[in-house]
Every structure is written in C-alpha cells, then in structure tokens.
Amino acid sequence: MSEIAPLLHGEDLSSPDAFHAPLHVPSAGDEWWRSSVIYQVYPRSFRDSNGDGMGDLPGITAELAHLAELSIDALWLSPFFTSPQRDGGYDVADYCDVDPLFGTLADFDALVARADSLDIRVIVDLVPNHCSDEHVLFRAALEAPAGSAERAMFIFRDGRGPDGSEPPNNWQSHFGGPAWTRVINADGTPDQWYLHLFDSSQPDFNWDNPAVRAEFERVLRFWLDRGVGGFRVDVAHALIKAEGLPDWGGRADGGSSEGFPGHEAPMFGQKEIHDIYRQWRAILAEYDGERILCAEASIDPLPRLTNWVRSDQMHQAFNFAYLHQPWDAHGLRHVISSSLTAFDAVDAPTTWVLSNHDVVRHASRFGLTDGAPRGGDGIGRADAQPDTATGLARARAASLAMFALPGGIYLYQGEELGLPDHTAMPDDARQDPTFVRTAGERIGRDGCRVPLPWEAGAPSVGFADAEAPVAPWLPQPEGWDDYARDVQSTDPDSTLSLYRTALQLRRDLRLGAGSLSWSREFESSDVVAFRNGEVLVMLNMGEFAAPLPEGTVIAVSTPGSAAGGMLAPDACVWLLAAG
Incomplete structure (x- = not known):
C-alpha cells in the first residue's frame, strides 16, 4: 500500500476555484466576544503562592503576564467562592466571598486590576443550579418545616410509598446514585426529600421561586460592580425542571432519552429557562464594556443549542458536539459545518473547545485506541492507556486547526504545555465525588485537574512558590518536569511556542472574525482542508502523507511534518496561498 495519499483531482489549491462558497460569513458586529480567545483557570491547580498545596488568586495574578503572551482576551476563573470543596468549588457556600483557600476579596480585586492592565477581562464561573449544603439558605431550609418559605428556595418533596420512604421520583445523580436525599430531623424522625442532580451535598435551587431569581440577580450585580467581564454559567440548561418532576429513564446528564423518543429529559432544557437569561442579559446591558454570558448547556441537536444564544440571551455557548468529536475527518467537517450553520442562523459566534476541567485532556483523549474510555468518566490505571506520542501530535494538530476557525476559542490551563491526563493516579x-459515589466504577475528573508544572527540578515542579511547600492537593505524575513552562519557554519547537505563535497569528490575521470555505480537493478524504482569508489550513487525520499545494508555511503543528511538499499524518499546517 502506498505511503502517500494521491491528490484527488490535481487541482491547484491556491486557486479560489478550488474552494466551495463561504460556509460562514462574518457578522456585521465587531464585539470582542465574537472572535475571542478565553483561557480557563482552575484556581486550585494553577499556581500556589504560599506553599499550602492549593492554588490561589495571588498565584494567578503573579502569572498573568505569561497568559498575556498567549494573546488571550479573557480569563475564565472556575469557582473560587467560599466552599467546603466537596466538588472542587462547584459546591458554593457563599457566592459573594472568596474562600480563604484562595485568598480574599482584596486579592480578587488585585487580580482584576492586574488583568485590566494587560487588557484581559476576568469572567466568573457562576453556579446557579445548586449550592453547598453549608449555604445559609439551605441550612435555614433544613431547620424550617415543610411548606415554609425557607424550603421553597429548594426542591423539597414528600417521599413515595405509604411511609414516604421511597424517593419522590427515579432520577439519578450525575455523579451516580439517587438524585434525592432524605432529611432526618434532630429527633431522629424522617422528613422530606431534597433534589440534587449532583452530589448529595449540592441541593438544587427552586428556580420557579421568584426569591431565588432575585437572589442571583443580587449576586450578578455584586461581581459586575467589582469589574468582572461576565459569567460562565454552570449547567445553564438545568435550572428549571419539568412540572410534576416526572420519572425519567436515564442518567441525569443524558440530554435526551433513548427510551422515550421525542421527549426531553425533564431536568434539562425547559423553555421557561430562557426568561431567566433574558433578565440577566438586561442586567449586563446596564454595565459598560460589553460584559458577556456563556452557557454550559449540554443540548442536542446543535440548532436547539442556539436557543441559548439569541440576541436577548447568552452571548456564547460551549460547543460540546465539537469537544466530543473523535479523531475523524468526515465527522470533524460535519460538526464544523453544522455548528457554523446553526449559530449563523441566530447571528451568534460559534465557540470551539478541546479540553476543560470536566473531560480527559485532548492530548490523552486523542491517544486512546477505539473503544477506550473518554470524556468525563476519566482514565484509570486499569484502563487502556493513551499513546503519549500520538496523543500529543494529534493534540497539537487539532489545536492549530481550531485556532484558524472563525468564532470564539476556549483554552484550558496547561493545554498550551501539551499536558496529558494523570492516568496512573492512585x-x-x-477526590472527585463521581469516583466515590460510584465506588470507582467511574474514575472521574481528577486526572485533568492536576496542578501545573512551572519549573523543572523544583519542588512540586514549581507549582508552589515556596522552598518547602506542602504536597499539591493532587499528585503530579512522573515526567512532569518535561512539560514545565520554563523548559518550554526557551524551546522554539515546544507546544507552548506553537500556541504563542499561532494565537498571535490568529489575532494579527483576524481569523476569529474571518470566514470559512471548504476545499473541494479533499472534501471526501481524511484531510480536513479549508480557507480563512488568505490562510489555507490542512489537517491530516489519515494514515498517509498528503500533498501540499504551493504556498508559504507560516505555522506547522510538528516541526518537519510539512516538508518535501507533503504533510505527514497527525499534523496540521497553515499556508499563505501562492499568488
């Protein structure tokens, strides 16, 4: 079998005739969020300024200049609020204060000021579906009787069965096990049940109650008044539950029913939820500086997701269809085309993301063999292990291709270093509640949340700014020194150098605000090829080298992979078209 994929028709790919008509035409709007690059920081694992084993806000502030080198527009901070940390801060006990683990409100203000000096906005992660069972509102609800105003802030129900000993319905928690927990009174007698789509320590708010809506509008204004650039809204599709809380035939994180065709999960995607976001959009409009809302909404199909990003609601929504797309050229072309078509229909930007704090990092995900575990359930020591070299090569190639797409980009801390998951963690x-609640059946997300390596040879690989730091809250794997930022900063072939170069080119060439036209030449092959402005992008997802058209190479995912007129497998290249 030939090791070279033949050119399909022999056309000159530098010619405009070699491309279809533009699939995506840029919006007339030039707002920053339409073509933004937003970098996610998971504070617990970014940088530890005091050596206590936990990342913190001063650590983030100290390193913002490094993030500015990535040509980012904004920083998205995962939760840093007061929390018992049973779910990594997504169990919030006080939405208007900083947990002492991370610092103080003064530290937050200093972070915003430093970011502003670097022309970087700060986006706060808001968790409105549920709070911690240590939140003052939930404590009051536990102390109040059934039917009280305090309990109406949450979803309390009587149990089923003659003695109320069965849960109110059959819903399952996203983290495993029942989505209901029964309250036991001080005298030992059983009481009502409360709903928690996640851990039992995370009771769901009752968003049918106007008092809940008023409380979160207060929270929005608290942070907007402190200068934040907007909010990423956690589980944005789950706030309203279907009337009557009917039984459901699947996991709480299933977006649609396999056993109930034509019906939607009763805990997700209810139409009344959009009124909430219309009100939030109006609140943000009262503030200057184009503050934004981004929805974490796991909704299928893509045209339904656009209901969250109409002009009176969210500005952006995460594109999970793209995130979960396997290494396959035909599928990738389809999800890109479908995304641009769907979001263009409502004049909203498509967002692109390959990794975050809830999924296996793409450097590991793309190194897995077919059928191996992927996504939010994690990879453990007993699972098939990724091929490190293949995973990194594909991750670099996928990232370079993504940077050339029009719309918004989300980066997850450490991906610019090519970090894999810690798949051999004991x-x-x-610490992920998913692991505990499923007795290890689902590994969970700890592997993608390991503290970052900053300095090779230093204690905790430089994660902590201390001579004798406490061990990081999660263990770092062997070989982490090879990924350290200081090593990569001086290596022109490193993943960090690739990200710096490509993201600066993306900004200089205004690719985020550009258009996309598919190549005719490769549309049925394992090569994804498109044009954005004067840049021709080729991503080889096949087994064989592919011929390159004439043009000047301005970025390549792996050194030497675009040599001799050929593009190697698992590689991506940007060319300035000849002529």
Whole structure:
C-alpha cells in the first residue's frame, strides 16, 4: 500500500476555484466576544503562592503576564467562592466571598486590576443550579418545616410509598446514585426529600421561586460592580425542571432519552429557562464594556443549542458536539459545518473547545485506541492507556486547526504545555465525588485537574512558590518536569511556542472574525482542508502523507511534518496561498 495519499483531482489549491462558497460569513458586529480567545483557570491547580498545596488568586495574578503572551482576551476563573470543596468549588457556600483557600476579596480585586492592565477581562464561573449544603439558605431550609418559605428556595418533596420512604421520583445523580436525599430531623424522625442532580451535598435551587431569581440577580450585580467581564454559567440548561418532576429513564446528564423518543429529559432544557437569561442579559446591558454570558448547556441537536444564544440571551455557548468529536475527518467537517450553520442562523459566534476541567485532556483523549474510555468518566490505571506520542501530535494538530476557525476559542490551563491526563493516579488520591459515589466504577475528573508544572527540578515542579511547600492537593505524575513552562519557554519547537505563535497569528490575521470555505480537493478524504482569508489550513487525520499545494508555511503543528511538499499524518499546517 502506498505511503502517500494521491491528490484527488490535481487541482491547484491556491486557486479560489478550488474552494466551495463561504460556509460562514462574518457578522456585521465587531464585539470582542465574537472572535475571542478565553483561557480557563482552575484556581486550585494553577499556581500556589504560599506553599499550602492549593492554588490561589495571588498565584494567578503573579502569572498573568505569561497568559498575556498567549494573546488571550479573557480569563475564565472556575469557582473560587467560599466552599467546603466537596466538588472542587462547584459546591458554593457563599457566592459573594472568596474562600480563604484562595485568598480574599482584596486579592480578587488585585487580580482584576492586574488583568485590566494587560487588557484581559476576568469572567466568573457562576453556579446557579445548586449550592453547598453549608449555604445559609439551605441550612435555614433544613431547620424550617415543610411548606415554609425557607424550603421553597429548594426542591423539597414528600417521599413515595405509604411511609414516604421511597424517593419522590427515579432520577439519578450525575455523579451516580439517587438524585434525592432524605432529611432526618434532630429527633431522629424522617422528613422530606431534597433534589440534587449532583452530589448529595449540592441541593438544587427552586428556580420557579421568584426569591431565588432575585437572589442571583443580587449576586450578578455584586461581581459586575467589582469589574468582572461576565459569567460562565454552570449547567445553564438545568435550572428549571419539568412540572410534576416526572420519572425519567436515564442518567441525569443524558440530554435526551433513548427510551422515550421525542421527549426531553425533564431536568434539562425547559423553555421557561430562557426568561431567566433574558433578565440577566438586561442586567449586563446596564454595565459598560460589553460584559458577556456563556452557557454550559449540554443540548442536542446543535440548532436547539442556539436557543441559548439569541440576541436577548447568552452571548456564547460551549460547543460540546465539537469537544466530543473523535479523531475523524468526515465527522470533524460535519460538526464544523453544522455548528457554523446553526449559530449563523441566530447571528451568534460559534465557540470551539478541546479540553476543560470536566473531560480527559485532548492530548490523552486523542491517544486512546477505539473503544477506550473518554470524556468525563476519566482514565484509570486499569484502563487502556493513551499513546503519549500520538496523543500529543494529534493534540497539537487539532489545536492549530481550531485556532484558524472563525468564532470564539476556549483554552484550558496547561493545554498550551501539551499536558496529558494523570492516568496512573492512585485511587486513594482521588477526590472527585463521581469516583466515590460510584465506588470507582467511574474514575472521574481528577486526572485533568492536576496542578501545573512551572519549573523543572523544583519542588512540586514549581507549582508552589515556596522552598518547602506542602504536597499539591493532587499528585503530579512522573515526567512532569518535561512539560514545565520554563523548559518550554526557551524551546522554539515546544507546544507552548506553537500556541504563542499561532494565537498571535490568529489575532494579527483576524481569523476569529474571518470566514470559512471548504476545499473541494479533499472534501471526501481524511484531510480536513479549508480557507480563512488568505490562510489555507490542512489537517491530516489519515494514515498517509498528503500533498501540499504551493504556498508559504507560516505555522506547522510538528516541526518537519510539512516538508518535501507533503504533510505527514497527525499534523496540521497553515499556508499563505501562492499568488
């Protein structure tokens, strides 16, 4: 079998005739969020300024200049609010204060000021579906009787069965096990049940109650008054539950029913939810500086997701269809085309993302063999292990291709270093409630949340700014020194250098505000090829080298992979078209 994929028709790919008509035409609007690059920081694992084993706000502030080198527009901070940290801060006990683990409100203000000096906005992660069972409102609800105003802030129900000993319905928690927990009174007698789509320590708010809506409007204004650039809204599709809380035939994180065709999960995607976001959009409009809302909404199909990003609601929504797309050229072309078509229909930008704090990092995901575990359930020591070299090569190629797409880009801390998941983490070190609630059946997300490596050879690989730091809250794997930022900063062939170069080119060439036209030449092959402005992008997802058209190479995912007129497998290249 030939090791070279033949040119399909022999056309000159530098010619405009070699491309279809533009699939995506840029919006007339030039707002920053339409073509933004937003960098996610998971504070617990970014940088530890005091050596206590936990990342913190001063650590983030100290390193913002490094992030500015990535040509980012904004920083998205995962939760740093007061929390018992049973779910990594997504169990909030006080929405208007900083947990002492991370610092103080003064530290937050200093972070915003430093970011502003670097022309970087700060976006706060808001968790409105549920709070911690240590939140003052939930404590009051536990102390109040059934039917009280305090309990009406949450979803309390009587149990089923003659003695109320069965849960109110059959819903399952996203983290495993029942989505209901029964309250036991001080005298030992059983009481009502409360709903928690996630951990039992995370009771769901009752968004049918106007008092809940008023409380979160207060929270929005608290942070907007402190200068934040907007909010990423956690589980944005779950706030309203279907009337009557009917039984459901699947996991709480299933967006649609396999056993109930034509019906939607009763805990997700209810139409009344959009009125909430219309009100939030109006609040943000009262503030200057184009503050934004981004929805974490796991909704299928893509045209339904656009209901969240109409002009009176969210500005952006995460594109999970793109995030979960396997290494396959035909599928990738389809999801890109479908995304641009759907979001263009409502004049909203498509967003592109390959990694975040809830999924296996793409440097590991793309190194898995077919059928191996992927996504939010994690990879453990007993699972098939990724091929490190293949995973990194594909991750670099996928990232370079993504940077050339029009719309918004989300980066997850450490991906610019090519970090893989920690797939060999000892079970006794894991902290994700998913792992605990499923007795290890689902590994969870700890592997993608490991503290970052900053300095090779230093304690905790430079994660902590201390001579004798406490061990990081999650263990770092062997070989982390090879990924350290200081090593990569001086290596022109490193993943960090690739990100710096490509993201600066993306900004200089205004690719985020550009258009996309598919190549006719490769549309049925394992090569994804498109044009954005004067840049021709080729991503080889096949087994064989592919011929390159004439043009000047301005970025390549792996050194030497675009040599001799050929593009190697698992590689991506940007060319300035000849002529």
